[in-house]
Amino acid sequence: MDWGSVAPNDGHRALVELEKRGKLDLLVTQNVDGLHQKAGNSAQRVVEIHGTLQEFMCMSCEDRGPVEVVLERVRAGEGDPPCLECGGILKAAVVSFGQNLFPGDMERSIAAASTCDLILAVGTTLGVFPAANVVPAAKQSGAQVVIVNGSPTEMDDLADAILRGSISEILPSVVGTSTPN
Template identity: 60%
Template sequence: MKPIKELGTEITAARAVLRDARKVVVLTGAGISTDSGIPDFRGPEGLWTKNPEAEKTATLTSYVSDPELRQRNWQRLSEGSMWEGKAPNPGHRSLVELERLKKLHLLITQNVDGLHRAAGTSEERLVEIHGTTSKVRCLDCGDTAPMERALERVRAGEADPPCRLCGGILKSATISFGQNLVMADLHRSEQAATECDVMLAVGSTLTVYPIANVVPIAHQAGAQVVIVNAEPTPFDGLAAAVVPASISEALPLIVAP
């Protein structure tokens, strides 16, 4: 990652692409939220690096088979979310500006922190491809409910609150390892990639599949690709512009009319 003052050429190239865009699809990853104080998962200060059990909790087979693991997870959640008190940063807000300019076709996020929603991105333009921590879902009947309702039950003494409809196992409405994506969300994302004229990938390593495929799908359909990420990605060679900078600094400059 370079200081923003050294990236004038890259910023100018990215701005030129966005200036002429009519339909932009955005894919965001963990990098857009790090300036909000939310660590990534696998980096030196990452959630899973510092707490390996958290990664185990995110594995469906472990979560389902280990009641004690679930109980510890519910207790941890009841004591406060890892992003409690975290707020959207200028990177999130710049994508709301892109929608205000009527250029945002779809925003696909790999994040489950809810910061795009909190920033003001509208529901009809947002796909949370890996789900959200704001809700719980029953693994048996599929019923969903607000996360806070489940946490109130934990604080009231239920160590592993079951689904109130069928008694099944509850977990956060996020996509765990070993769990399928919501196919309607994936199809919507891939369809939007074929329709856009710019694919803007922000803060994503572009190594998590199948959602990373939206970048080459868009490129093959004729869209220009812009990548804003601190580290190189596998698709940098496809891009019309690559900006290796702080997202909260660079993205507002790129999106500004």
């Protein structure tokens, strides 16, 4: 796998602009590519609900760290580097299908959803649970729901506005960061 070749796009950059303006409380992402932080969103405002490929974790003691540290050990000749803390098996710090989410992530996401004025659901069909629960949580608390996606979603009925099309075009145009062609 090539870990470093994917770059943030204009959609990511529009969300960075929202944070700069103080309009972004929390960014809950199902992506594991670390691109929101790479684009410039601060780590403390990003919840990676399905984990991240940018970090490793030990399956036994749950030690975590930058994946680069493990890749460096592989490059140095270790075939399958064990955990330095306990000798356990290391894997990417992502949530596998059927595995529990990381503790606290969902609670934090629901808390933010329950206090926001507006929730922007971007690039998801809102069919993966529990992550998708943030949208009804926000709606119930009186937030406006804006859905941006290329295709219909499971929660279009809840939406106050639906913007259908390319995220990397729509988000910059909504936020006002579009560059004239």
